Amino acid sequence: MxxxxxxxxxxxxxxxxxxxxxxxxxxxxxxxxxxxxxxxxxxxxxxxxxxxxxxxxxxxxxxxxxxxxxxxxxxxxxxxxxxxxxxxxxxxxxxxxxxxxxxxxxxxxxxxxxxxxxxxxxxxxxxxxxxxxxxxxxxxxxxxxxxxxxxxxxxxxxxxxxxxxxGRTAIYQTQSLMRLINGAEEDPARKIAATRDILGSLPPGNWFRRSQDLHHDHRMGDAGIYDLFLHSQDxxxxxxxxxxxxxxxxxxxxxxxxxxxxxxxxxxxxxxxxxxxxxxxxxxxxxxxxxxxxxxxxxxxxxxxxxxxxSDDRTAAYGDINAVPFYFHEPLTGEIVARVFNTNRGQPFILNHENARLSVRVNPGRYGAKLLGMIDGNLSFGEIFDHFRAGWHGQAAAPSNEALFDDLRESYETLNAVDRLLLRHPS
CATH class of the missing domain: 3.40.50.150 (Vaccinia Virus protein VP39)
Structure with missing residues (x-):
């Protein structure tokens, strides 16, 4: 090696x-x-x-x-x-x-x-x-x-x-602690036993005790404890x-x-x-x-x-009329998302997302909720916008593709930031 x-x-x-x-x-x-x-x-x-x-x-x-x-x-x-x-x-x-x-x-x-x-x-x-x-x-x-x-x-x-x-500040404090306690001990089993013993007795002010909800490896048995607290190169x-x-x-x-x-x-x-x-x-x-x-x-x-x-930015581009938007990571549908984004009837609202531990203010725009409701993972933005304009009943001219992209942008960027709305090319 x-x-x-x-x-x-x-x-x-x-x-x-x-x-x-x-x-x-x-x-x-x-x-x-x-x-x-x-x-x-x-x-x-x-x-x-x-x-x-x-x-x-x-x-x-x-x-x-x-x-x-x-x-x-x-x-x-x-x-x-x-x-x-x-x-x-x-x-x-x-x-x-x-x-x-x-x-x-x-x-x-x-x-x-x-x-x-x-x-x-x-x-x-x-x-x-x-x-x-x-x-x-x-x-x-x-x-x-x-x-x-x-x-x-x-x-x-x-x-x-x-x-x-x-986020691992308390981990490195605990690693230092265990190096002091274990000293010259080389037997992994004895080092793990000592670590378990100390973890079970941490005082309330200890940084790891106060932040242990961020970590889970120590709950995965001996291998997890060793990897988290006793690793020789970290x-x-x-x-x-x-x-x-x-x-x-x-x-x-x-x-x-x-x-x-x-x-x-x-x-x-x-x-x-x-x-x-x-x-x-x-x-x-x-x-x-x-x-x-x-x-x-x-x-x-x-x-x-x-x-x-x-080597360069290859992220699928928002604003590409041929891109196909789709919901991901959760069983979301256009109907569900449209209902959430229309909570305040098109006005800014607080989006709460438990899995992403997120609570953020979002402006859905005039048409955002309806456009989000038309996303099915098969239609491109161009097709979604055409369907939207087909049902247009306003006195003014129906909005252009550019106007619809601008209106939907904040909603897209919010959902994309948590990777619940992604893009692919039709091919």
Missing amino acids: PENHIPEVRRQYETLPYPPRDPEDERKRLISTWLESLPMINHYCFGGRQSFGQGFRALVAGGGTGDATIYLAEQLKHTDATIVHLDLSDASNAIARERARVRGLSNIEWIRDSILNLPSLGLSPFDYVNCSGVLHHLADPDQGLHALRHVLKPDGALGIMVYAAV RAYTAGEIFDWFQDDHGLHLEFTDVARGRSPYLPHMVLGRKPPDRIAELRAMPRRKQYEVAELLGGEIITHSFYAT
């Missing part, structure tokens, strides 16, 4: 594969991973034009026990796509392979190796590369990113997750540092999307909710990067940064 790999890290994942998974559970449920939802990848990385056929290739680099690999393979099993699962842990690979066997998946190739060796493995380039929860465990994370880019097609996309510094980043690294140093375009919440926790006006301060207009006018830095500190609860990285 390359020197960049900390030997203790590899030993950890051989002894305690992470995340802990029982392959037999595949008979009962499919675990989805947020970044690997194909409609999301299509919207943010391929302008809504990716068919995921014609030899589509995906790499899961540092795939662990297989969550992202299995989810991709299940979604792509009726195509000619190939998924490559790469991980340095034999124990983790064994669990992932058994999960695939239980599901009857035959579209996965298995490699036991380090992501740092990718440039020398002779693999054909990939359309999509997932690397979730890996780079922050390397001695030199940037070397890992260079390795990932080496096997990525020029028009391909990265799906990345790294730890977030602000770093985190602020949103600004992600921009420094991926955008400034590597020239990549970034699209952030927090699990279940999209980019809403990175937008100050959404974080501040129903009673924003007087300066909210100034905050919304800030450059994107600065808004993200402000929002991360305002909210204080982003524990991981999940994002897509591409």
